[in-house]
Amino acid sequence: MQIAVSGGKGGTGKSTVAVNLAIALRGYFDLALADLDVEAPNDHILLGVELQNEEPVNMFMPRFNYSKCIKCRKCAEVCEENAIITMKDGTPFLMPTLCSGCRACEIVCPVTGAILEGQKLIGHTYITETPYEFSLVTGKLLEGEERAMPIVTAAKRRARSLNKELLLVDTAAGTSNTVSKALEDSKLLIAVTEPTPLGLHDLALILELARLMNIEAWVVINRSDLGEKEGIEKIAQKYNAEIVAEIPYSEAIIRSYVKGEPIVLADSKEAEIFKDLAEKIANYMG
């Protein structure tokens, strides 16, 4: 089973909700948390742990064996990213920054051994044991690399290999296809938003994505006392998404966030909000 925490806009509190929910849900499920915001992974910082068990994510890059290449140009023709250019005589060259590692060139090359296996490190995945009885899987894109999708895919595969009863995924901001990849196979999406015009705009997008993916969506309003909730209620109603929790602006949450001590562990009213939500999720997931 899988649940996702997302929210469209950055900084609405996705990661705060994800780590606190993970802790609150451990009483109900044997679970893992996957941080799939590979451009800016922060769940380990919020949990106060150092990333462990690093595994490289290498991307295939063609290496041309010019003694075997017959200069047929098929590799260049098939490359959707235009990463392979050919000289006048057909000699291929790779522009590494454009290559997406899809292997299309290798597949069409008619000569065995003319395209060799080259690799480029584009990021890492980690499995970190937390002090809270669940494992954290993290994907982290290397700085300067553009392609988040292979990291999200690799982190998700690694998370699945743990064979946990429940996988809770924390996605990146936005609604691009890397977010859809993170959401894929979720039974439930927890959309975190704030009651501002900006939050509203992005909530509509993430609920639209959930609809397209046939994922049940619930809404959590963070900093709920900040603005007007009517807009959020309207959008939620339009997408048939229940508003399941409201978290008021809280100095205690900010302090816990800064210290890497999740608020759900404190004896506070904020902790109760996450515990109630966890119970509701557990009942829904059965």
Place this chain on the structure above:
Amino acid sequence: MQIAIASGKGGVGKSSVAASLIYLLKDGYSLIAVDADADAPNLHLLFGVERWEEKREIIGAKIAKINSETCIKCGICAERCPYDCIKLVDGVYKVNELTCEGCGVCKLVCPVEGVITLEEVRSGIIQKTTTKYGFPLISAQLDVGRPNSGKLVTEEKEWAKRIMKEEGIEHMIVDSAAGIGCQVIASLGGADVAILVAEPTPASLSDVKRVYKVVQHFREPAYLIINKADLNPEFKGLYEFAEEEGIPIIGEIPYDRAVPKSMAMLKPVVEAFPESKASKALREIAEVVKEQILR
């Protein structure tokens, strides 16, 4: 001059800082604003934009399609898809259109000619308006579930450059997306200067360090603005980072409820609440930007 504003982490106030700086610079300088957060654009909201003058559809994303009538269900496509996008659903192989990267591997490995095709789809729109403040704004919106938003940002910047030429505009201010991926790389590429916005939290420090590595890759001078600076007085990480890397801190903005309030009013805080603490800090920052960056 092209200035890119970036933060790594979302929600640290990049767009609200950008909107206020643009508002404060608009009178003395000719500028164009580019919202390069194609996933979640919001500068137009902060400038109260109500209508767009021109919209352009950007076609370019490719999505694989499987013809279930002629498919022999061998499953090779699903096995070879680098991103696990093809699944057997109700007895037929289907491409998940919301996660497909359009690489075409499935089409190449399919043993039956013509079963799998790559179709061009819309990746999103870019649009232009003249704000009520007089300067033009270019914004983008990636369609839900589409790949390669970097391309959208590149198109936006090309459009902005043409407008600059036509109208004799001197400066482009780019508000980039969160993260360090293709959109951010497209935002920073070609910029003369990067202004980084961070808040005093370990998460923001971690992310701003990551985006700074991308800035270094482009060999661009960087400046740092600390937002919500009084949120966490014990946290010295941002100062240490700036000192180690030799990044000038061009201002500190205190946490101020006037900022979210101004957002709800769809105005930059310096316009909505000019006497607030945040606005005072932002005006000082604008002076530093004028003296040190725009000169």
